[in-house]
Amino acid sequence: MNTITASDLIRLFEAWKTLFAEEREFLISLDGKVGDSDLGITMSKSFAAAAEAVTAEGEAAGIAKLLRTAGATMARTAPSTMGTLTATGFLRASKALETADGIGTAEAAKFWTAFRDGVAERGKAKVGDKTLLDVLDPIARSLEEAAASGKSLGEALALATTAAEDALEATKSLVAQHGKAAAFQEKTVGLQDAGATVGVFIIRAMRDFAA
Amino acid sequence: MNTITASDLIRLFEAWKTLFAEEREFLISLDGKVGDSDLGITMSKSFAAAAEAVTAEGEAAGIAKLLRTAGATMARTAPSTMGTLTATGFLRASKALETADGIGTAEAAKFWTAFRDGVAERGKAKVGDKTLLDVLDPIARSLEEAAASGKSLGEALALATTAAEDALEATKSLVAQHGKAAAFQEKTVGLQDAGATVGVFIIRAMRDFAA
Amino acid sequence: MKKFLNDPVNFVNEMLEGIYRAHPEVTYVADDKRCMVAANRKPGKVGIATGGGSGHLPLFLGYVGDGMLDGVAVGGVFQSPSAEQMYQVTKAIDQGAGVLYIYGNYTGDIINFDMAAELADLDGIQVKQVVGNDDVASSVVGEEHKRRGVAGIFFVYKAAGAAAAEGASLDEVTRLADKARLRTRTMGVALSSCVVPEIGHATFSIGEDEMEIGMGIHGEPGISRKKLAPADAVVDEMMDRIFAEQDYKSGDEVAVLINGLGGTPLEELYILFRRVSLLLEERGVKTRHVWIGEFATSMEMAGASISILHLDAELDRLIGAAGNTPFFKHIPA
């Protein structure tokens, strides 16, 4: 598809919900290594709640309203670090797409740039600190480039996903600076960051959805 | 010997001290079955302290004073049930022998009758309640008879010891009514009472000492 | 054994040194740290003393202060103090109005307090005694004199302490303490053992999924050992036994004490109280006073007890009165 409409967006949240239900145990154990094991629980809870909320709201609400509902719902359901950061991301994306009827390549670039900036502001991490931000930044950059060079949505999301996957792999060599993982210091080297893994899951499902 | 003198009494306390040091573990495990395992600790402590105190005091103090020192020392060192009851026993024996120069059969009878009465008053148990009193009572009665019939000290203490041993055996069939053992109710049947065992140890060592 | 301690032999004395360093409101007499008294005497007031083994903080030491007790003698862990120590405390706190002993129904304590009372009598000090026996699980109805004293003694202290602070006579303080005693019932449940420092291993063993209803605070056997049930069911079973001995009509009032035995988190005590409160509400019984926390522990034992005092007007006034001790502070609303 070339544009994600409001009704598509509702189905995309369903896809995210299914994905995080499937990846629940994996994320629990990943967060368990240098964290508190809650990531699988919070992500499956918050995406399930968001999917239900946007379904209840219905496509007539439009892209921006649906994203806002999703973000507000997530903030309420899972106020963990990642829960609140992803909620912030969706709320900022909603603001960035206030007037949009659908999400094409240009809107996807706005969406992810706003998402990244929101997470950066809220979390105060820098790129390279081994967080979610390490995959959000390449996603946003890649989509901005794709929009400038007029790439199709499918192609753009595919490129962004690849960039995110590379960035996730790169988090392995970093030392965690934030959150519970920071206490583990050198022990975090060799492990991929849990929050960044969630970032890859989100963009990957979006790519698959738009393919 | 026919009379236990003040200097003998000091050596008798040494014998009790040695005995309870030897029986420490046995009494710990006996009290552990339906109690709190402290009996071996308290008895070895209190007799050791009493022996030291009477040695320090010296024979010149006389029978009554030595017994009082022993009782007061025991009360201070081991204020457990048995510690305080045996302390009371020695204090009462001291009173009963206030004017005695030595312990012959008649004095032994006074000693143990006062000891028994002190324990009975202080502990408020009745004979048959499965306590120390169950051996003190036959000891006192047996010695009173022996004194009335003019038996020698050695013979009298031997008879009293046998009576105590029989009474101890008989505690096996009783249900504990007092102290920590009372909570175990029927589980105490088949076990010999720990405090009564101490009573037998005390009279037995006295018999051996006077033999 | 996982404990913060140095030589186990010094456990009690080092604990006491910590207490005296932290709380100048209490001091000791007879050159013996185990004989604790309030730093300030209150002329003419009836003295109240308690005592018993160590290892139950805040019992016994924690309740010396305004509106509560005047003195306490403690022994080794789970061991009675000596008659001599109790006597020294008695002499120190007597203000001419006599002294009331309030302590738990344990043979070792009884015979030593009796002996102390005899010694005090020789000095012309009038002594009365009230022996706590609130533990419903430790003997049947009709044999209440065999029951052990557990956390419910807190209510006896509170009633007697407030009465003495009001200036009541020894007879009156004794009457009120005894009334509080007679109207208090406690049920306990243990989930794990404690470790006596000088022994170094668990006093008893209990399965990973078991609880013992009615276990004593030194590990004395209780009524039944079974699989740990949901909190509400545990409370229901405990309260059944208490209700069976207290006759409530709608409008009656109670004071409630939810006591942790040492290793149980406060969160869980509130979950227990929630149910207790519901059950009382169902019967139309009003909870006038409630304390939730650690009031009488067994070192690190996991478990809890529920004590209910069936109030009347005078007990309500005394239980609600102000109190200020190192471990217990009550500011009336």
Added chain:
Amino acid sequence: MKKFLNDPVNFVNEMLEGIYRAHPEVTYVADDKRCMVAANRKPGKVGIATGGGSGHLPLFLGYVGDGMLDGVAVGGVFQSPSAEQMYQVTKAIDQGAGVLYIYGNYTGDIINFDMAAELADLDGIQVKQVVGNDDVASSVVGEEHKRRGVAGIFFVYKAAGAAAAEGASLDEVTRLADKARLRTRTMGVALSSCVVPEIGHATFSIGEDEMEIGMGIHGEPGISRKKLAPADAVVDEMMDRIFAEQDYKSGDEVAVLINGLGGTPLEELYILFRRVSLLLEERGVKTRHVWIGEFATSMEMAGASISILHLDAELDRLIGAAGNTPFFKHIPA
């Protein structure tokens, strides 16, 4: 898992129901039990709010009351409350004089409190924040902003609460809270793990004879894991780290908090305090205030922490001021 609970999912809410049933001095807003506020507002007073995960009682809920905090939002066990909940509490406690947030340095909490502050700002409520970071073990000198907040936050509450009760402005309350924060250091040691009810097994494992110096209150790794040493040696090691960051001269004054993590008996905390007190005495430092007990726990974790606040004259006054909350009562001498 040996806990008094019903369905683990209801652990926090049932605990809260117990608290509201026990303590009518606190209530909740926004129809959400996790948004607790004092039942009585104090017109014109600066509002103080805190918040964080459940499982740390008496932190956070226990400190709402006179001379302390006005509101608190709590989340699930060891989980942050939401920004919305914090915002609701903020709205409820603002009396026109603004609101100060005092909470611990955990990413989840920070992000949510920041968000709540933004929401409050839109309503014209002035919000300031002081983020507790007293845990010496969690990062090196120079990186203090990375340190976790643990039990020492109690001193920040106490200073800020007393200042607000005296009628100080938001700026002034913030200044004093921040001063208390900067002058407080904490070191902790854990002997056993805790169990999060919804997880059901120990958060981490630790050998039967091991301790972990510096472990965090959610089980975050500490500085070193080694054989449990005698209490005095453990205190010496902890105090070395604290003394290295606090510059004392003879005559200086401190407030001391010996905090049990949940499963450690009070007796042991006094044994720890004894040594702390000796070490301070050796340096000529005067202990002006001391609290010993459970102030910030990790469920049933065995262990303890030592917090030292290096006083000055104004902090001394505020720390010594009266306080009266469901879980904390202080009656000045």
